[in-house]
Amino acid sequence: MASMFGKASTFLSGGNEDTKKQEEGESLTTVLETAEDRSSLTILISDVTELMRKQILDTFDPKETGAEEGQVTALSNDSDEQSNVEKPSDKEPDDELQKILEKQKSDLVKREKEVNEEKMVALKTSALEFFDDWRDTVVIRVGEVVNSRRTAKDQSKQANPEITKPNDQPVLEGIEANEQEDTITDALLKLYPPVETALRKLTKEKRILVLHSMLLLLLSLEHYNAYSRTLLLYLATSLGLSATVLSEDEKKVARGLLTAAEKMSADEETKKRAEDNATARKWKMGVAGVAGAALIGITGGLAAPLLASGVGTVLGGIGLGATATAGYLGALAGSGVLVGGLFGAYGAKMTSKAMEQYTRDVEDFAFVPIPKPGESETDARRLRVAIGISGWLGDKDEVVKPWKCIGPFQETFALRFELEALMNLGNALTSLVTSAAWSYAKSEIIKRTVFAALTAGLWPLGLLKASRIIDNPWSVANQRAQKAGEVLADALINKAQGERPVTLVGYSLGAKVIYVCLQQLAERKAFGLIENVVLLGAPTPCNSADWRRIRSVVTGRVVNAYSTNDYILAFLYRSSSIQFGVAGLNPVLNVKGIENVDVGDLVKGHTLYRHATAPILKRIGFEDIDLQEIDREEERLAEQEKKEEEERQAAENSTKKPDVGDKQEVGDEEVHRMEQEFEQKNKLS
Structure with a gap:
């Protein structure tokens, strides 16, 4: 087992750089050439996930209403309408303001009571536990590729919970400008505000490769849940890329994975391994064993069917090498059963019979x-x-x-x-x-x-x-x-x-x-x-x-x-x-x-x-x-x-x-x- 991890580590970070680039194409270690670049990716992911966690906390925060200014304006407008009926005395504006403040205080008390109910507290606790488990798997998985586990954990502690927006006006690359795309971009920047990162200085091609690599790494967790997708949207805006770049990449990867799954011959050993894995996992992904399974997949022969089918080239079509692609996908790269599970019933349509x-x-x-x-x-x-x-x-x-x-x-x-x-x-x-x-x-x-x-x-x-x-x-x-x-x-x-x-x-x-x-x-x-x-x-x-x-x-x-x-x-x-x-x-x-x-x-x-x-x-x-x-x-x-x-x-x-x-x-x-x-x-x- 130790030798497997050693080989995987050598594959991911060691060897002659020039030779690897010729044989395998680009990878994260060639795109992120310096330790500072690799550190920037880890810190960016940590910053974004901390931001996502804060959003969960805000949902259960009685002081976070999301529309406080609008509510005050509405109350003020009501007061203005009443004041137009007859000229108010000097005291009336103070009385109206007092009413507004009293109502705000009363509403806050109601919300505090609401969020402190036993069921609501339990929901908050469960939401945070699920998110923290998912975040741990992501940070560890990325750290294994660009850094050691210890380095990844140390860098994740440097996460800045405050949003740091880029100094310049955000411009998302990768789309042809039109009125609707501008509307989508405005909504995207509002919902997933970019976080400051040195990676923004990379060329557009390299930033796209970083986003592509992150998609594959998240898929190696053998699921693509809603939190993973939200993380990628934050990374896209932070890297100055449009949602269309991400969506096009998702489309290509889906096609490549399913093409691979159709060509894979699921032998009994692969089937048994997938079944054992499925039994061990609940629908809620646990932390233990996910990253290890992906690494074993790289050196355990599971990548061979993917490479043999030529789909590594399909997925690497935007510049990432076929071997790096297989490595980042982990066990998913070599198991039609796992790919089928990702898409639901092995890619079958959700029909009435299945329901x-x-x-x-x-x-x-x-x-x-x-x-x-x-x-x-x-x-x-x-x-x-x-x-x-x-x-x-x-x-x-x-x-x-x-x-x-x-x-x-x-x-x-x-x-x-x-x-x-x-x-x-x-x-x-x-x-x-x-x-x-x-x-x-x-x-x-x-x-x-x-x-x-x-x-x-x-x-x-x-x-x-x-x-x-x-x-x-x-x-x-x-x-x-x-x-x-x-x-x-x-x-x-x-x-x-x-x-x-x-x-x-x-x-x-x-x-x-x-x-x-x-x-x-x-x-x-x-x-x-x-x-x-x-x-x-x-x-x-x-x-x-x-x-x-x-x-x-x-x-x-x-x-x-x-x-x-x-x-x-x-x-x-x-x-x-x-x-x-x-x-x-x-x-x-x-x-x-x-x-x-x-x-x-x-x-x-x-x-x-x-x-x-x-x-x-x-x-x-x-x-x-x-x-x-x-x-x-x-x-x-x-x-x-x-x-x-x-x-x-x-x-x-x-x-x-x-x-x-x-x-x-x-x-x-x-x-x-x-x-x-x-x-x-x-x-x-």
């Missing part, structure tokens, strides 16, 4: 692949997964259609669940929003100034008569969404998607599925699975405790897109505790790391989220989008809005309304027409 064991409580639950045009099954594989979830359906194709806007750097799936219930809901929503009853009710709602205070008793009588059209389909679909969220959490924990980071995007009840899933992940202390989540028009509470739990299990972005114009959602949610807030109607406050985006200008009603999804993703600087598909969806959004308005006008013109001025109510005739329309649509579907 049967998770679907005891939900009918019709499946991941539907959304292939990219012209790509083969192997070419479609990626190191990241995106799952889109529709919240109601106008037709069966709408399970998939909204998610074609997700770009080529993620393996995209649509989650299909409870098709019949979502079709019924879609038909009911269409009948409601195109009715004269809704047109009249909307005009009445707009007259009322306190939208958030609406209760069942305040809604117009005509709309309450029509509620029987929508209430039952909504209730049924809402309950099914709850179950689907629980099943989705179970599937992710059991690695149906493999060992890859997942991005979840959903609108309406699709957002409810995601919300429930994330609550379940927090309950079960399942960290490192989810990279980003985007919830659109979520029919869920917006209390800080629930969203604090959500933030704890997502390593990247948590986006809450809401519309204050979504009166349909308010109506559907009227029997719940609307006074406590609805995420689809209000911003989520007092939790650090939640991005609130008001999309009221795009979404005039709940039914428009179907076509507004792509434009919203464009607006928030979503990292991976198809601009052509987004242009098409923007056109469809305008068409859908126009169509609904025309249908409402037609319904109004065909309905006899009593001439009683402001007290008019849509009669039973209109409600009967809606019922007939709803029944007819259900028969057709």
Whole structure:
């Protein structure tokens, strides 16, 4: 064993440099030529991981609200509006300021009580333990390649917990400038601010090789979890590289690994070794043995199949040598079984058949692949997964259609669940929003100034008569969404998607599925699975405790897109505790790391989220989008809005309304027409 480690050490750091470069191409030890350069990489990783750890702490810090200045401004604006009514006395400004300070103090006390609850403390402890275990494996693995273990640990202690931004204006290289890329870059720099490092002075080619090497080293841990991906995004911005550089690299590596896996002949010894390794590991990666296994892989013959298949050249295509590539990948380089585990079921698609064991409580639950045009099954594989979830359906194709806007750097799936219930809901929503009853009710709602205070008793009588059209389909679909969220959490924990980071995007009840899933992940202390989540028009509470739990299990972005114009959602949610807030109607406050985006200008009603999804993703600087598909969806959004308005006008013109001025109510005739329309649509579907 000692001789193996000795040989591995010699391979990584010793030997004649010129000879190695000729035979093996570039490696980290040739790119980082000096001890200072190698030290800079170790310190940079330590600085970034310390920053990531602080973000976890901020999630559970009652003083870190993430929007404190905005809240003070809002309170000040309220005071200004009141002061315009009559000229205030000299004492009144002091009184208003005192009220603001008292409210802030009261809110802080509530948040302190919230984060000190036993379950929240346990969640924080588990989140930090998982992160610390992952960080240890990364620091040790990188240290073995560029330094000794002792040196790596010593340098990691030099980590600076404070963010040190570069002096110059950050410019990320590697992309062609366009308006959308600028939006993505702005979002990237805000979310993953660059950390000062001497490595920024390296040539662009060398910086790309450093990032490429880090990707391979992280994969050698035999997983690519969400924390690993977040680390690479920080490294990319700190090295002055765009997210596109990283995404292109991920795409090439995925293709190379799967090509290698297809060519590998998994003999009994390799199979047994992989099975023993899988048995020893829990889904949460432990520290012990990971780096050692990778080193043994270099000298134990496992790299041979990779090199024999020529995939070392594929992965080294951007300049890294084939032997260095195999060495950095460790055991993953020589085992088709391990590669298959990384991608989920040996690269197989997540089909309904594979999901049967998770679907005891939900009918019709499946991941539907959304292939990219012209790509083969192997070419479609990626190191990241995106799952889109529709919240109601106008037709069966709408399970998939909204998610074609997700770009080529993620393996995209649509989650299909409870098709019949979502079709019924879609038909009911269409009948409601195109009715004269809704047109009249909307005009009445707009007259009322306190939208958030609406209760069942305040809604117009005509709309309450029509509620029987929508209430039952909504209730049924809402309950099914709850179950689907629980099943989705179970599937992710059991690695149906493999060992890859997942991005979840959903609108309406699709957002409810995601919300429930994330609550379940927090309950079960399942960290490192989810990279980003985007919830659109979520029919869920917006209390800080629930969203604090959500933030704890997502390593990247948590986006809450809401519309204050979504009166349909308010109506559907009227029997719940609307006074406590609805995420689809209000911003989520007092939790650090939640991005609130008001999309009221795009979404005039709940039914428009179907076509507004792509434009919203464009607006928030979503990292991976198809601009052509987004242009098409923007056109469809305008068409859908126009169509609904025309249908409402037609319904109004065909309905006899009593001439009683402001007290008019849509009669039973209109409600009967809606019922007939709803029944007819259900028969057709």
